[in-house]
Amino acid sequence: MSTATRRSTATREKPAALGSTWWSRRWIRALESLGATYPNPRLPRGRTLARNGAVQGLTVRPGEVTARVELPKSSCEVTLHLPVFSDSEWTAGVRVLAGQLQHAASLLEGRMPENIDDTFGKAGLTLFPRRGELSSRCDCRDTGDPCAHGAAVHYTFANSLEDNPFLLPTLRGRSREKLLTELRAARSGGGAEAAAGPESVPASELPSADGYFTGGDLSAVPLHPQPPADPARRLRRLGPPPGGTPGDAEWLAGAVERAAAHAWRTAGGGA
Known part of the structure; x- marks a missing residue:
C-alpha cells in the first residue's frame, strides 16, 4: 500500500501558494464547484488554516486522505474519501494510456500529462472527483461536508499534488510503482492487445514543408548543438x-x- 506523508508532526511549515500546477488547480476547482454539498462560507476558513500550516501528518492511501488539523486549543482528525477504481477499470485506463505514446513516455519519466484525464475519459474514468463521489469526516461538531477543517485538508492535499501528482492515482487505488509497471507491460504487449494504437497522422495530411518556413537567412540563426x-x-x-x-x-x-x-x-x- 502506497503512503505519502506531506507534513511532519514536529514542524508547522506553511505551504506554498495554492494552485501553481494544473493538477492542484484542478483538485481545487473540483472542491469549489461541487455545489450545495460544499457550502462556500467554510472554504475561506479552510484556505487560511492550510496556508497557516495547521494541517499536519497528511497521509494518502487508496480511497482516503487523512490528516490532523491543529487549532490553538485543540485538534481535529479529518478523513477525505474518494472511491477507488476496480481492477477492471484500471486495466481499461492503462490500456488507453498505453495507446498514447506521448502520455506513456511522460508517465514513465515521472511527469503527469496535462490532458491525461481526457485520455482516461475514453475508458469512462477520471482521476478527479465527480459530483457526489467526494466526502469527508471530521470529529468536530460542524455538520458541513466539508467543514472548515476538511476544507483545509483538501487545500493541503492540493498543495501536496504540486510535488507529487502521482498521489492522484494512489488515491484512486494505484501506486506510482504499480501503475508504471502495468503501463510498461501494456506497452510491451502484455495486455495491450485491445489498446488503441499510438496516434498517427497520414503523411498525405501533413502540411507542406513551405508551411514551416517564413523566410530570412537561416545561416544567421545562432546554433549551440x-x-x-x-x-x-x-x-x-x-x-x-x-x-x-x-x-x-x-x-x-x-x-x-x-x-x-x-x-x-x-x-x-x-x-
Missing part, C-alpha cells in the same frame, strides 16, 4: 514495442544511438 547524453533513454523506458521482445527493444535502441551518432558527426562536418 550538444551531443545527446542518452538518445535511446525514452525508448528504453517505453520497453519493447507492442508484440515485440526485449531483443527487439534493444535493436531499436541501438539503431537510435547509431542514428544520433551519425547525425552528430554530420552536424560537425565529420561525415
